[in-house]
Amino acid sequence: MTAAAISPGRRPGRLVRRMLHGGGFWPALPAVLFLIVFLVLPMLTLLAFGFVTIDRGRIVGDSFTLQPLWAALNDTLVWRLTWRSFYVAVISTVMTLLLAYPVAYLYSQTKGIWRTLMLVAVISPLLTSALVRAYAWLVILGGRRGIVNHTLIQLGVIDEPLRILNTDYAVIIGMTQIHLPFMILPLLAVLAERDRRLEEASFNLGASRAETFFKVVVPMSVPAIFAGLALVFAISYTNFIVPQLLGGGNYATLAVQVYEQTVVVLDWTRGAVLAAILLSSSFAFVFLIVWVGSRINRWSEARA
Amino acid sequence: MPHIVMESIIKSYGDVRVLDGCSLSVEKGQVMTLLGPSGCGKTTLLRTLAGFVEPDAGRVLVGGIDITALPPNRRSVGYVFQNYALFPHLTVAENVAYGLKVRRRPGPEIKDRVARALDIVSLGPLGDRYPAQLSGGQQQRVAIARVLVLEPDVLLLDEPFNALDAKLRLSMQTELRKLIERLGITSIFVTHDQSEAMMLSDQVAVMRAGTFEQVAPPLAIYDRPANPFVATFIGRANILPVGLRAGAVVDFPAVVAERPDGPADLIVRPENLTLAAGRIDPGTGQSGPPGTVLFAIAQGPTIEYEVDAGFPEPLRVTVNRRSGEVPLAAGSPVSIGVIDPAACRVIERGTP
Incomplete structure (x- = not known):
């Protein structure tokens, strides 16, 4: 009786207190507001364009329609572009992992000045824009006078220049290099801080260096591997600069198509619909990667 | 092997x-x-x-x-x-x-x-x-x-x-x-x-x-x-700078040492020392160095004393406690004796 009489009186006070406390939310408020105003709202606006009729830059009132989305989903070109976006991103992401892991592992084995130099070397590409780096790949991979072809022809390895530029290969090579730091950095943090005694324990139990690497070091870095995979997949899948520059005029991925529809063709409705497909599929794939990662990493949730 | x-x-x-x-x-x-x-x-x-x-x-x-x-x-x-x-x-x-x-x-x-x-x-x-x-x-x-x-x-x-x-x-x-x-x-x-x-x-x-x-x-x-x-790492010990004369420690004559006369260090465990109120050593009947109780703690089965006996460091003495026994008050005059002279070690002065 007394308890029942007291508790309703207490509840509002506790609620107010909890709201004032905010569970740590208040410090994040500026960032959240910034993201809402400059990311979420523009994105929603853009996506909304896909579901209304736009006539000469004006939204025709009360004209919600699923027709553009339906049309895009029935367009085999869209599916072909999505597939290309997907496999280019997958191959490039796997390549970044294969190239990044040895670098991050080497970093974790070095000390002092060499370690600092390696970190600088890993980060410094981020100081130039991805556009510049894509142009650099144009110079390297380009026709007869590109560095690769020129060297190979001079050495007599090939007679005719290799056709790398304007193919999937160029796009994958460029993307892999440009996105490498995003894979190296999470791996580097985890590998450098790892508990070396686990490796000593593995040696002590009779495992060789290679066995220890694959049975102890790699499994322990699974969270970082999947963080890197998710990050690099997302930026590779949605990248339009690299496919556009290194893929050439006749090459397109879904992201390139979004850009062209919006900026060149000025068909905002179709651009918005394609962007919605790109965004939602990207989200699904990233979610899948994270889910697989946490399945493999089940042990980390095991607590007494 | x-x-x-x-x-x-x-x-x-x-x-x-x-x-x-x-x-x-x-x-x-x-x-x-x-x-x-x-x-x-x-x-x-x-x-x-x-x-x-x-x-x-x-x-x-x-x-x-x-x-x-x-x-x-x-x-x-x-x-x-x-x-x-x-x-x-x-x-x-x-x-x-x-x-x-x-x-x-x-x-x-x-x-x-x-x-x-x-x-x-x-x-x-x-x-x-x-x-x-x-x-x-x-x-x-x-x-x-x-x-x-x-x-x-x-x-x-x-x-x-x-x-x-x-x-x-x-x-x-x-x-x-x-x-x-x-x-x-x-x-x-x-x-x-x-x-x-x-x-x-x-x-x-x-x-x-x-x-x-x-x-x-x-x-x-x-x-x-x-x-x-x-001695101090394993258990506790008193390290006492003492003099040797005629093959025995000056302050504790019961302790013999096969060393030349002169300065030496004596290692003696606190529980190998005993004390009694007054000036006569109750353990051996011989009189040990006189001292004054500085500090005493009763720990159930034992009593820990710190005694000023004229050495640079206070002497630590652990004695068994009988039920109902109260430690001697600080300032009490006591006499200190060695229980087992054979368990003492005499070493060169200044050995770290």
Whole structure:
């Protein structure tokens, strides 16, 4: 009786207190507001364009329609572009992992000045824009006078220049290099801080260096591997600069198509619909990667 | 032929000489403890034996075979890490099976031996748990089972009880001692806890600054410490600057010393001293040096006194307490005597 009489009186006070406390939310408020105003709202606006009729830059009132989305989903070109976006991103992401892991592992084995130099070397590409780096790949991979072809022809390895530029290969090579730091950095943090005694324990139990690497070091870095995979997949899948520059005029991925529809063709409705497909599929794939990662990493949730 | 032999091991990190010519031999089936303060090189020596540290000079032999150049994964030396270093991504059974799997043993044999190893440490039902789901004591047992399942020649343990709370520590120490005795495996412990060393080992090697100060059975070390460092590290001791005359200590004539007359240091344990109110030593009937009680604490079974007896440091005396006995008040005049003169050590003045 007394308890029942007291508790309703207490509840509002506790609620107010909890709201004032905010569970740590208040410090994040500026960032959240910034993201809402400059990311979420523009994105929603853009996506909304896909579901209304736009006539000469004006939204025709009360004209919600699923027709553009339906049309895009029935367009085999869209599916072909999505597939290309997907496999280019997958191959490039796997390549970044294969190239990044040895670098991050080497970093974790070095000390002092060499370690600092390696970190600088890993980060410094981020100081130039991805556009510049894509142009650099144009110079390297380009026709007869590109560095690769020129060297190979001079050495007599090939007679005719290799056709790398304007193919999937160029796009994958460029993307892999440009996105490498995003894979190296999470791996580097985890590998450098790892508990070396686990490796000593593995040696002590009779495992060789290679066995220890694959049975102890790699499994322990699974969270970082999947963080890197998710990050690099997302930026590779949605990248339009690299496919556009290194893929050439006749090459397109879904992201390139979004850009062209919006900026060149000025068909905002179709651009918005394609962007919605790109965004939602990207989200699904990233979610899948994270889910697989946490399945493999089940042990980390095991607590007494 | 000793089972483990280490010959003048030297190891430096930069300018710091961590191991300065350590030589040690351990008989088969014996338990040796490396005891010393932190930074004395005891863990480095153990890691040298396991192959994690490559010595700058010296040799390591196990069973008469030189293993100095052998990589850690080719040595039959089990190592239990201070925080156990269990693989967090593997279950208890997978942790224990790890060494057998890298040795490519057939599946049924692995299963059988893992089950037996887990039974030895009474963890049979917990095979499917992850290390994070175990208590500290259980984790330690997994670490031991993981090593024992490979039937190594030598068992090395780096402060294995450090991470356990006091109560669990005591029972695990007893359990481990029994287990080692049952398996008859040559073992080396590292610890900085002297009571642990006393309890677990057949031999104790007291280390300081990369060298051995004394290697002897635990009671021998306690009763006949080689120097003040050993005396104060194992148990407590009074180090008294005394004079020698005619082969006996001036202040305690009952204590004889086969040394030339002159200054010397006397090592005497607090419990080997006694005191009585007044000026007559009740223990031997001889009069000891007179003193004044500075401080007294009754601790149930014993009373701890600090007595000013004219030495630079106050003398520490531990006497047994009878029921109802109240310690003497500070300032009381007392007479101090030695209970067993043979248990005192007279050494050269100024030995560190």
